[in-house]
Every structure is written in C-alpha cells, then in structure tokens.
Amino acid sequence: MRNPSLPAKLNDITSFIVMDVLEKAQMMESQGIDVIHLEIGEPDFPTPEAVKDAALRAIRDDDTHYTHSLGKLSLREEIANYYWRKYKVSISPEQIMITSGTSPAMLLIFSVLLEAGKEMIMPDPYYACYPNFVRFTDGRAVLVPVNEEDGFIYRQEEINKLINPSTCAILVNSPSNPTGIVYPPEIMQSLADTDQMIVADEIYHGLVYAGQEHSMLEYTDRTFVINGFSKLYAMTGWRLGYLIAPKAYMRTLQKLQQNLFICASSFAQEAGIVALRDCDQVVERRRLIYDERRKYLLSRLQAMGIATAVEPTGAFYALANVKKYTRDSYKFAFEILQKAHVAVTPGIDFGQNCEGYIRISYANSLDNIKEGMDRLERFLEDYEILPEEI
Secondary structure: OOOOOOOHHHHOOOOOHHHHHHHHHHHHHHOOOOOEEOOOOOOOOOOOHHHHHHHHHHHHOOOOOOOOOOOOHHHHHHHHHHHHHHHOOOOOHHHEEEEOOHHHHHHHHHHHHOOOOOEEEEEEOOOOOHHHHHHHOOOEEEEEEOOHHHOOOOOHHHHHHHOOOOEEEEEEEOOOOOOOOOOOHHHHHHHHOOOOOEEEEOOOOOOEOOOOOOOHHHOOOOEEEEEEOOOOOOOHHHOOEEEEOOHHHHHHHHHHHHHHOOOOOHHHHHHHHHHHHHOHHHHHHHHHHHHHHHHHHHHHHHHHOOEOOOOOOEOOEEEEEOOOOOOOHHHHHHHHHHHHOEEOEEHHHHOHHHOOEEEEEOOOOHHHHHHHHHHHHHHHHOOOOOOOOO
C-alpha cells in the first residue's frame, strides 16, 4: 500500500523477500518446528580466530576512535597489495575507501553516478537491492534479461542496443548472486570496450570452484569496485567493506562518506588487515568445503530434474528451475517452507526474469543440505506438474 505522505521514490522501494522468508522461518522455529535454512546468503563458518584476535587487541589498545574518513591507510595499503597479488592491477590507496559494509559502498557509488534522467544497465536476475538503490538515488535501472540458455551472462549486442546518452554505467556482478555464474574474460573485455563506466560488485571473489574470477580493473580503469569481508571471511556482522574508484571521484565520495557515515569501525579495520594478510589458508580450506557442498547440491537438483542447464561455479548459490511446477515462485517458496520446512528464496526476489526459479544457498552444513534436499524431493514427489503451455 502506497503512503501518500512519503516521497514517491520511497513508495517504489520493494521488499527484500529473502528476509520475509527468514522471518517466517524464525517464527516457525519459535513454535518448535525444525526448519532447514537454505535461503540466506550468509557463511555458516565463524570469523577466523586471527581476525577476532586482531579486533580484541585493537579494543584493548583503545583503538576505538574515529579514523580518517577514507579509512586507515594501513588497511587501504593492504587492499592495494591484495589486488596486486591476486589480479596484478596497480591501485593507489588514495583510490580506496573503507566503508561500513558493501551496502554503504553501493550507496556512495550510485550517489555520485546517478541523478534524475540517468540510467544504469544491470542484469535480470540481479541482487535484489540493486534497483532499490538506483531508485533511491533518483536514477533508472535498465534491466537486461540474462537467460539460462546463455549461461545467465550478458549478450553484448543487447547491451549495445541500450547504451544511450543517459547511460552512466553498466553493472557487473561476478560471481553472481543469485545465479552463481562467473563471467568469462572475453565478456568482461567486451563490456570494457563499450567505454562506459563499470560498477563491479566483487563481493563473492575468492569463492570460485572452476576457473578463475577476474576483477573488472584488469580490463578498464573506468571501474568502480564494490567489495568487502562479509562473504569470504565470514564477517557479515562486522559491517566492513570497501570501494575502489577512479581518482577523479574520490573527493566527492569522501565528502559523502564524511556526511553520511563519518568512517568505518576502527577496530574492525584492524581485523580486516589480518583477514587479507594472514587468512589465505583458512579461506582455501573453506572454499573446498563449499565446493563439496556445491557438487552434492547440484547432483540432487539434477536427480530431481530441476538443475539449471549451466553449472554455477561461484558464490554459494544455485538456482533451481521449477517452472514445471509453478508460475508463482513466491507462493511456491512459502509452500515449501510451510509443508517441507525448508527455507529457500523465490526467484521473483531477483527480478521478473528469475520467476520460475528458486535460489538455494549451500552456505550450510552438508548434513543440513542433505536433509533439506530429502525434504524438497518428498515435497516435489507429491506436487502436481503444470500442463504444458500451448
């Protein structure tokens, strides 16, 4: 229901359906019902011990005050070193800003790029919050359907048709939420060749199970990067992220940060330094565990006949194609929750082109995934298949 006392752009903000699913599941659990959580995109691992120790040391040392608005130079230097070590791209610490999670990074970047009449091209399916951030900054999200038969990847000719004088940027999320797809180098190069600004959401970098992910900075310096510590280092509650931007935009971004957020947590920044510098082995062990879960999940989806044609090789998500069962993924997901006690996310949360899918997260134990798939399989065995459309 629209609230006439609110600005129009706030009335247009859509709900984050995965949180509706989570909250319904939590209510069921409070009533004693055992729910398997495969909806939420949050690592089930604890934050590495070295990271926690670094934060505690900082607190004991009274490192609890404001930092520079760009963030501690020591952390920005560590991020620059990380991008050189992993991608062989040279970034100045003056191009890096530490933020209180990746959502503030997104808000800051979208704020400097968008205004009324400006457009940002993005894929459909998309991370559910992207269009809402665009609306909030008075821009327009131009959605490009990316389809299963194309591996959920942009077709360059479709991008070319949409570029116009109002285009301010093209958004790339690789590895992708919700599809788990990793963009190949040739596609990233073709996007760079458009000479448009690129906004690259790289939050799932490091969680790749076949091939290698690439930073958009390898292909063009006309790039804004969104990244952080939540997914790779299991630090969702720490609210620590960062952005990388062309130097020409940094002063404006800094002034916005000073007004909106002041700075990121001082002791969390110390933890971030240790995460980047000392946790490669922990991350690799966990990546292998995620991959084991991924392979198991895909085998079960294939056996149920709902696996997608393309294999997800990044992040910790897989889409399941349930179009033969439903044309309403929202209703279907809540039926699964109510009857099978398995929480999954309806595809419609990620855009109209994701209708007919559900997203399943394998950021849960293998035992829980097995139980969840057993319950889902029993649910589908009793579910009526839709008649084919003529």
